[in-house]
Amino acid sequence: MKFVAFERSKQGTGASRRLRNSGRTPGIVYGSTSAPQLIELDHNALWHALKKEAFHASILDMEFNGQSSKVLLRDYQMHPYKQLVQHIDFQRVDANTTLHMKVPLHFSGEEESEAVKTDKCLINHVVTEIEVACLPANLPEFIAVDLKGLTKGVSLHLNDITLPAGCKAITHGKKNPVLVSVVAPVEEVVVAPVAAPAADAKGKGKGKK
Structure with missing residues (x-):
């Protein structure tokens, strides 16, 4: 620009x-x-x-x-x-000096994943950008993340994606942070109604003569 x-x-x-x-x-x-x-x-x-x-x-x-x-x-x-x-x-910007920049993540394909189509899971984008170190010529405008392979109960971590050539992720001490979590749908629990106690044959509960 x-x-x-x-x-x-x-x-x-x-x-x-x-x-x-x-x-x-x-x-x-x-x-x-x-x-x-x-x-x-x-x-x-x-x-x-x-x-x-x-x-x-x-x-x-x-x-x-x-x-x-x-x-x-x-x-x-x-x-x-x-x-x-x-x-x-x-x-x-100096062409020979390494930059530290936050780059946005562009997610796609989650609606086609097994986690969403088959198991009706909810997809939570835990991280929407990551910090990278690279030379100016290698700085990407964004990083594309394909979510078609998401499955129930398995989160997507940083090590699961491929960074653009020349880029190194900066995680500030976190070895392999979660980028996307897969949340299983909440199962509805049906509670049976409690039956009212039946009166005994002698008419318990009626007043005495």
């Missing part, structure tokens, strides 16, 4: 507020051997870009002062209740 950034000459709370009032969003680009660069972006274009998954999980082409450079979205701040992006941070 591509976006255009403009040089921001003023900084400070007042300058940022005036910038937002004019339909711009203040930001910064940092990293590599260059000094941090203050930038501003068109807010409407940025708002629509942030709705796209690729803007969060892929290397972006930033056009700045007539030149293009590779960056990653690292952080952004939203207004507490307005649909307003208050600030955004980008990191420069």
Whole structure:
């Protein structure tokens, strides 16, 4: 994805507020051997870009002062209740430096699995993204996970999927985390009604004469 950034000459709370009032969003680009660069972006274009998954999980082409450079979205701040992006941070990308990025998982095929079709199990996506380490050229936009092989009582773990070439999963101490769990359907238990005690032949319970 591509976006255009403009040089921001003023900084400070007042300058940022005036910038937002004019339909711009203040930001910064940092990293590599260059000094941090203050930038501003068109807010409407940025708002629509942030709705796209690729803007969060892929290397972006930033056009700045007539030149293009590779960056990653690292952080952004939203207004507490307005649909307003208050600030955004980008990191420069070095082709030879390993990145640590969270990549979304795209699940498919669960409706065709034995767990769903035959056993009517519920499929729970425990994890929707994983962190990977890779060079910028190997960063995937997403990782496809085929769930056609799911069976009752068997969860899908990280080691069960194939990562894109050049990518290594970062699990922060968890050896083989669960990605998808298969939950068996709850069986209905039918409780028989309790019969009322029958009165004895002598009419027990009636008043004495």
